[in-house]
Amino acid sequence: MRKSLMRLTLRQLQIFRAVCEHRSYSRAAEEMALTQPAVSLQIRQLEELLGQPLFEYIGKKLYLTDAAQALKQAGEDILDRLGSLDMQLSDLQGSLQGQLTLAVESSAQYFMPHLFAAFKRQHPEVGLQLTVVNRAQVIKRLNDNRDDLVIMALVPQDMALEFLPFLxxxxxxxxxxxxxxxxxxxxxxxxxxxxxxxxxxxxxxxxxxxxxxxxxxxxxxxxxxxxxxxxxxxxxxxxxxxxxxxxxxxxxxxxxxxxxxxxxxxxxxxxxSWCAVHARGKHLSPVAQAFLAFIRDERAQISALARRFADAAHPSAG
Incomplete structure (x- = not known):
């Protein structure tokens, strides 16, 4: 391994990931609570460590170089594994901790908070990052490996995906x-x-x-x-x-x-059917595994939640 790579810091990887997600130094700076020059400095230091440029401007758009694509994948793997380690250590202490990152199709946005609340009653120390998008954006997020799980209907047949229908x-x-x-x-x-x-x-x-x-x-x-x-x-x-x-x-x-x-x-x-979906072969965090187990095993709770929505829509039937 190149000795220079051993000088990479987790903070640099987090900043680099933010620039990749937003394709903008200024928006990455806002997310990371930094100044734009500070973000630029960290990216320059990364480029020096790798010996290759990470971004290039074509017109007014920021594009990732091949080196950036390779670093992005490696960085995601590193940060995901650290997140999993944190959750596993919490699990060894007797409680599941960590954050579940969910992207949901807009049609699921009304039901999913109630479903997560039922899950959180079993695991009170778990947090949630919920992003509501349309189907095309869900598919892009799947391709970019942005989330632990996505909730969608009409699962694409031309992608290597695992999915669990649940409602x-x-x-x-x-x-x-x-x-x-x-x-x-x-x-x-x-x-x-x-x-x-x-x-x-x-x-x-x-x-x-x-x-x-x-x-x-x-x-x-x-x-x-x-x-x-x-x-x-x-x-x-x-x-x-x-x-x-x-x-x-x-x-x-x-x-x-x-x-x-x-x-x-x-x-x-x-x-x-709404389905919980992830890329085939994806390394799932303990929280994501626990959530999948919950929607697989707690059918009675999910059905009860669905009936509450149905009764609200048709009060005379309840």
Whole structure:
């Protein structure tokens, strides 16, 4: 091994990782609570130790060199192993400690905090870093090995992944109470076609699932309004800007309050399973292993949580 590599510090690796993630010295400095010159100095010292440049600017964009890609992988391995060591030492002391890093598709953001809270009751010293993104961003994070686990539906078949399905994600059609379709006792997808439909942005898992299902059912919506978040889509539906086809968990409160009504569409709900996903062969931390064991073994708790959401959406059924 080169003697110069033995002079690498963990702090340098952390700063380097921040620059890689943000592709920006200034944003990395903000994250690390440093000045931008301090970040630049640490990167220059790293380049001297490696004997190769780590970044290059093309136009106004920062790109990683081959040396940076190699250091990024090695740095992630080192920092992950140290995190695992910390958790293992805590486990030997009789308590599971550490942080679970989760990236979740936006359709799961309403349920996952409750699921993690149930897990945390068993392991009170575990922390959570939760990032909410759309499906395309989840896939990018999987490729970049950014998280312990990701929560998504429609797991890509062209990637080497391990996944554990753990809960159905029912997708339903909703409208405000004054909408004419709310007076119908039974509807088909074709009955919805004359009305404007709110849709998520390209890259959304909910949009992908719905488009594939509409194609299968030969339903075509000529009038669509694109909305880039579930919360905004829900508010647009309440405002009467269009029908929405959304995860039931995302609108449970609005259904319970009567701000939205679930339309009795014969072909709905559309069910997709939420899955806990990680790269095949990934070294999982003890916290990630414990969380996977929890969602695998505590089906009764998860079902009870799901029923709470269902009862909130349909209070008369409880």
């Amino acid at each position: 159905n994600n029912p997708i339903v059609a909703v409208a405000p109470p004054e909408h004419p379709l709310c007076r119908a006792a039974k509807l088909s997808l074709q009955d919805l076609q004359p009305y404007p439909l709110l849709v998520r942005e390209p890259g959304s898992g909910t949009r992908k699932a719905c488009e594939e299902y509409f194609q299968q059912k030969r339903a075509h919506f000529a009038q669509t309004l694109e909305v880039t978040s579930l919360d905004a889509m829900r508010e647009c539906a309440i405002a009467g800007l269009g029908l929405a086809i959304l995860p039931r968990h995302a609108v449970s409160q609005q259904l319970a309050q009567g701000a939205l009504l679930e339309l009795p569409v014969e072909e709905l709900p559309l069910y997709r």
